[in-house]
Amino acid sequence: MSKTLIRGAKVLGGAPQDVLIDGERIEAVGEGLSAEGAEVVDAAGRVLLPGLVDLHTHLREPGREDSETVLTGTRAAAAGGFTAVHAMANTFPVADTAGVVEQVWRLGRESGYCDVQPVGAVTVGLEGKKLAELGAMHDSAAGVVVFSDDGKCVDDAVIMRRALEYVKAFDGVVAQHAQEPRLTEGAQMNEGVVSAELGLGGWPAVAEESIIARDVLLAAHVGSRVHICHLSTAGSVEIVRWAKSKGWNVTAEVTPHHLLLTDELVRSYDPVYKVNPPLRTERDVLALREALADGTIDCVATDHAPHPHEDKDCEWAAAAMGMVGLETALSVVQHTMVDTGLLDWAQLAERMSFRPAAIGRLTGQGRPVSPGEPANLTLVDPAYRGAVDPAGFASRSRNTPYEGRELPGRVTHTWLRGRATVADGKLV
Amino acid sequence: MMRHLISAADLTKDDAVRILDTAEEMARVADRPIKKLPTLRGRTVVNLFFEDSTRTRISFEAAEKRLSADVINFSAKGSSVSKGESLKDTAQTLEAMGVDAVVIRHGASGAPFRLATSGWIDAAVVNAGDGTHQHPTQALLDAFTMRRRLVGRDAGLGQDLAGKRVTLVGDILHSRVARSNVDLLHTLGAEVTLVAPPTLLPVGVGSWPCEVSYDLDRVLPASDAVMMLRVQRERMNAAFFPTEREYSRRYGLDGERMARMPGHALVMHPGPMVRGMEITAEVADSERCTVVEQVANGVSIRMAVLYLLLGGQDQTAQQTAPAPATEEK
Ligand SMILES: [Zn+2]
Numbered sequence: 034m035s036k037t038l039i040r041g042a043k044v045l046g047g048a049p050q051d052v053l054i055d056g057e058r059i060e061a062v063g064e065g066l067s068a069e070g071a072e073v074v075d076a077a078g079r080v081l082l083p084g085l086v087d088l089h090t091h092l093r094e095p096g097r098e099d100s101e102t103v104l105t106g107t108r109a110a111a112a113g114g115f116t117a118v119h120a121m122a123n124t125f126p127v128a129d130t131a132g133v134v135e136q137v138w139r140l141g142r143e144s145g146y147c148d149v150q151p152v153g154a155v156t157v158g159l160e161g162k163k164l165a166e167l168g169a170m171h172d173s174a175a176g177v178v179v180f181s182d183d184g185k186c187v188d189d190a191v192i193m194r195r196a197l198e199y200v201k202a203f204d205g206v207v208a209q210h211a212q213e214p215r216l217t218e219g220a221q222m223n224e225g226v227v228s229a230e231l232g233l234g235g236w237p238a239v240a241e242e243s244i245i246a247r248d249v250l251l252a253a254h255v256g257s258r259v260h261i262c263h264l265s266t267a268g269s270v271e272i273v274r275w276a277k278s279k280g281w282n283v284t285a286e287v288t289p290h291h292l293l294l295t296d297e298l299v300r301s302y303d304p305v306y307k308v309n310p311p312l313r314t315e316r317d318v319l320a321l322r323e324a325l326a327d328g329t330i331d332c333v334a335t336d337h338a339p340h341p342h343e344d345k346d347c348e349w350a351a352a353a354m355g356m357v358g359l360e361t362a363l364s365v366v367q368h369t370m371v372d373t374g375l376l377d378w379a380q381l382a383e384r385m386s387f388r389p390a391a392i393g394r395l396t397g398q399g400r401p402v403s404p405g406e407p408a409n410l411t412l413v414d415p416a417y418r419g420a421v422d423p424a425g426f427a428s429r430s431r432n433t434p435y436e437g438r439e440l441p442g443r444v445t446h447t448w449l450r451g452r453a454t455v456a457d458g459k460l461v
Numbered sequence: 462m463m464r465h466l467i468s469a470a471d472l473t474k475d476d477a478v479r480i481l482d483t484a485e486e487m488a489r490v491a492d493r494p495i496k497k498l499p500t501l502r503g504r505t506v507v508n509l510f511f512e513d514s515t516r517t518r519i520s521f522e523a524a525e526k527r528l529s530a531d532v533i534n535f536s537a538k539g540s541s542v543s544k545g546e547s548l549k550d551t552a553q554t555l556e557a558m559g560v561d562a563v564v565i566r567h568g569a570s571g572a573p574f575r576l577a578t579s580g581w582i583d584a585a586v587v588n589a590g591d592g593t594h595q596h597p598t599q600a601l602l603d604a605f606t607m608r609r610r611l612v613g614r615d616a617g618l619g620q621d622l623a624g625k626r627v628t629l630v631g632d633i634l635h636s637r638v639a640r641s642n643v644d645l646l647h648t649l650g651a652e653v654t655l656v657a658p659p660t661l662l663p664v665g666v667g668s669w670p671c672e673v674s675y676d677l678d679r680v681l682p683a684s685d686a687v688m689m690l691r692v693q694r695e696r697m698n699a700a701f702f703p704t705e706r707e708y709s710r711r712y713g714l715d716g717e718r719m720a721r722m723p724g725h726a727l728v729m730h731p732g733p734m735v736r737g738m739e740i741t742a743e744v745a746d747s748e749r750c751t752v753v754e755q756v757a758n759g760v761s762i763r764m765a766v767l768y769l770l771l772g773g774q775d776q777t778a779q780q781t782a783p784a785p786a787t788e789e790k
Contacts, residue, residue: 221570224664225664226665229663229664229668230665230668232591232592232594232637232640233570233571233592233593233594235664237664301578302574302575302578346549346579347548348548348569348571348575349569349570349572350568350570350572351548
């Protein structure tokens with residue numbers, strides 16, 4: 034059946050409307066649309082969003098298929114309401130050549146669950162020394178626009194400057210993992226009251242903020258755009274706010290976990306809370322929420338980072354950094370931003386679909402819910418309440434910090450160009 | 462009494478005083494010709510050391526043997542156990558062997574806490590030092606030493622350290638001994654002052670229940686005990702301080718400085734000392750220095766902790782005096 038009628042959905046949280054999908058596109062939006070020849074989805078009480086777009090996903094393939102593959106990762110993405118993800122470059126081998134990014138791009142196409150837009154490495158092997166062939170990756174079938182050494186910071190100021198300048202030729206953007214390496218040697222958690230007590234090496238806020246300050250100045254100097262990954266501190270917010278007030282071309286993302294969790298959780302020494310950048314303080318969490326609400330932070334990005342069980346079932350210092358996030362992102366953002374009154378659903382759509390798609394220059398993603406647009410859609414039941422159960426994850430990994438935590442909202446349907454990838458809460 | 466001893470911060474004042482009192486009883490055993498109690502006969506204690514520390518291991522081993530426990534020494538250093546999963550594997554191996562207590566020394570902060578709380582093992586866990594986090598038996602033996610010297614061996618029974626002024630000097634940032642001592646001394650009512658160059662104090666130290674000073678000479682005259690912490694020479698390579706000479710000039714304890722302390726005040730050191738760095742030979746070898754005494758007290762404290770965790774159970778609340786050994790062994 035090529036037609037689907039979504040009946041009575043609150044489109045972007047507004048008044049209930051019918052949305053008719055025909056083939057790959059939205060055919061009509063309005064009241065009382067005919068269901069003739071269409072499969073009907075009763076969407077009463079549910080919110081219809083544009084398919085979510087993630088700027089920051091670790092799909093782990095090639096190289097760490099024990100933790101995630103493009104297929105399992107895109108299934109997790111679909112389950113979480115995403116129709117496009119940006120696959121980070123820190124794979125084995127590193128996605129620093131046209132060959133690797135095309136491989137990842139092709140695997141994404143084959144999966145059929147979610148568009149996969151590869152991110153290219155800024156430097157060869159993520160080593161921060163020599164520019165990767167950025168132009169070749171852009172010109173490849175993968176059409177790379179976003180470049181990042183994520184996992185590592187491009188800390189050499191000259192390399193960063195050159196990368197920012199170089200990608201202007203094809204409207205690329207450098208996404209910086211802001212972490213001054215010398216200030217974070219041996220870092221295990223946020224540096225502050227809790228780290229002092231626990232005796233864990235501190236990851237000071239200034240190590241993030243000093244790089245962001247440098248990079249917004251560099252971007253301004255060479256007239257490039259720069260994107261800041263997973264902003265985590267109140268001070269970083271101030272710097273980005275200042276840079277934007279100057280009219281500089283700076284964008285920023287925040288992860289769901291930095292909107293909700295604090296370093297107090299590290300007192301358990303449970304490595305499920307070990308992540309980079311680390312969980313910060315309550316004050317930082319509140320500043321990040323406010324910044325996401327007022328637009329200083331452009332978008333939410335998951336930093337979905339799957340790890341096998343054994344890499345977390347150990348003592349803190351030996352554990353890997355990162356959390357899975359695709360399947361809980363929307364719930365956490367509803368909980369922290371919508372249910373608190375900081376954002377309405379239309380603003381959430383801006384921050385989880387329109388803006389990230391625009392930053393990544395994706396066409397066909399992050400589009401309005403209007404006739405003629407590609408039918409990339411996510412249907413959410415915002416009234417749902419339930420405890421997070423990692424056993425039900427589509428991701429190959431289970432390293433979630435939310436196990437057992439009650440969170441609101443549930444994705445009931447996801448459509449990728451008109452095809453249901455999720456229906457009635459289950460992957461299709 | 463709790464099931465594990467992970468952090469000095471977990472001890473209430475009553476717990477701590479009970480341990481100190483029990484240690485006094487244990488110390489009497491050491492004065493007898495037969496230094497052995499049957500308390501832990503048939504119980505197995507493993508000394509699981511992921512980090513070299515002959516001093517601490519020998520101290521625990523002596524304590525365990527004096528309580529008649531079966532002792533297994535497991536040194537994981539040098540084997541392939543630097544990766545985390547091995548802690549779990551090792552724990553489960555020990556569990557399968559039916560051990561009753563694990564004394565663990567580990568380079569990673571929080572490893573004993575994980576061992577005690579992750580469901581890997583049922584045994585009682587005693588933290589013998591984890592990373593830069595805690596070393597609770599060291600703090601207990603330090604408090605024991607202070608109580609004996611400053612309050613009195615018999616007069617101290619049942620007493621805390623209320624009003625005693627204790628100064629800790631040196632590398633606070635990297636010191637589990639400092640963290641444990643601040644927690645325990647605060648619980649026992651002492652007033653603690655930390656003295657260090659600002660580079661060797663953790664960000665966040667302001668929330669600790671103690672004072673902080675950068676000026677050793679100002680603090681010394683108002684100290685009942687001064688504990689010098691070891692400062693590793695390598696720290697100066699990471700720019701924590703410029704030179705060894707400058708460190709010892711500003712923060713080291715020499716004879717001239719010691720003379721500014723009150724007559725009754727103690728000089729303490731958890732060992733091993735770096736003579737010429739934080740302490741001069743003159744001070745280390747002086748009457749006031751309790752280093753050797755601390756070592757002896759360490760055995761009594763560790764006996765008390767194991768006794769209360771494994772053997773004593775509830776009856777120790779009423780009867781702290783352990784029965785003497787009735788047979789020779
Ligand atoms: Zn990152």
